Structures are given as structure tokens and as C-alpha cells.
Amino acid sequence: MASTTFQLSRNAFGKLVLTDADGQVHEGVAPVRAFPIQSPERGISMVLPDGREVAWIDFIGDLPTSLCTLVQDELEGREFMPEILHIGSVSSYATPCTWHVKTDRGDTHFVLKGEEDIRRIGACSLLVVDSHGIHFLVRDMFGIDKHSRKILDRFL
Incomplete structure (x- = not known):
């Protein structure tokens, strides 16, 4: 399905409702990224709670503003993957250890x-999983600051 052949709205319970080109209404749809790290703006599947795909979005930027906002808001609410911008310190170079980091969502450890x-x-990205299963992304391990890169090198 092309990205503009459907309408999207929220019902009274806040769930996404997709109406396809044939007029069929699908309640409780959720956007799922095909390539969440390498190409987060491309390849988004709109799926039902049972996992069945009802629409495909090639590129989120091609959507009308109202649809784009609904899809992005839903993705942000479902996905939580802070991006590490700087590694301040680690408690030890032996594991387990505590990392103090600056992310795109604030400072944390x-x-x-x-x-x-x-x-x-891929070639330059890293996924760091903490003891609670939260995934942190290092988008470009070669582009991160020298101090952070030095810490990462000790663990790689």
C-alpha cells in the first residue's frame, strides 16, 4: 500500500485508527520501523495488534503533516532508545560497571x-544494553568525542 492511500486518526481511547483506500477501518494499528537504527525515517509498517500489516510507509517525510505527526508521536511513545552523545566516566573497565553518560534525553547512569x-x-553504530534491558544507541562510534571513544575502545 502506498503511504498516502490511507487516513489515520485517534479514537476516544487514544488508539490509532487507520482507514484504508477501500474504506475498511482498522483499530489499534501501530507503526513499526523496518530499519530503526540505519534508516529510521524509511520503511514503516502499520500493523494490527495481531502483527498483520495493513499499510506501508516508504518515507515518513512524504506523508501529509497531520499523518506524519500522528505516526511520529506514536513511534516516540512506543520506542525508547536514548542515543549516547558522551560517556563521562565508567566505574571500572571490568564488568559489571556503572557508566555515566549524556544522552539525547538527558544525563543518566x-x-x-x-x-x-x-x-x-553496521559499520559504525553500537547498541549498548544495560542491566535492565534498556537499549542505548551510539550512532557513530568514530564520530563521538575522543574521551568517549577511548572508553569505548577499552570495551570493544
Whole structure:
């Protein structure tokens, strides 16, 4: 389905309601990114609670503003993956250890259980999973500041 062949609204309970080109109404749809790290603005599937796809969005920027806002708001509410902008310090270079970081959502600290909880995603991105299962993204390990890169190098 092309990205403009449906309408989107919220019902009285705040759930997304998608009306397709044939006029069929689908309640409780949710946007799911096909490539959340490498290409978050492209390839978004609108799925029903049972996982069935009812619409596809090639590029979120091609949507009318009202639809784009609804999809982005829903994605932000469902996804929580802070991006690490700076690593201030780590309690130890042996695991488990506590990391003090600055993210795009503010300063925080978390416990890294083991080095296996740092995974490479593509050529330059990393996914760091804390002891509670929260995923932190390092979008470009080569573009991060020198101090942070030095800490990362100890764990990679």
C-alpha cells in the first residue's frame, strides 16, 4: 500500500485508527520501523495488534503533516532508545560497571553487566544494553568525542 492511500486518526481511547483506500477501518494499528537504527525515517509498517500489516510507509517525510505527526508521536511513545552523545566516566573497565553518560534525553547512569552487552550494528553504530534491558544507541562510534571513544575502545 502506498503511504498516502490511507487516513489515520485517534479514537476516544487514544488508539490509532487507520482507514484504508477501500474504506475498511482498522483499530489499534501501530507503526513499526523496518530499519530503526540505519534508516529510521524509511520503511514503516502499520500493523494490527495481531502483527498483520495493513499499510506501508516508504518515507515518513512524504506523508501529509497531520499523518506524519500522528505516526511520529506514536513511534516516540512506543520506542525508547536514548542515543549516547558522551560517556563521562565508567566505574571500572571490568564488568559489571556503572557508566555515566549524556544522552539525547538527558544525563543518566546505568550498569553494563558484560562486554557482550555492547553489540556492533553496521559499520559504525553500537547498541549498548544495560542491566535492565534498556537499549542505548551510539550512532557513530568514530564520530563521538575522543574521551568517549577511548572508553569505548577499552570495551570493544
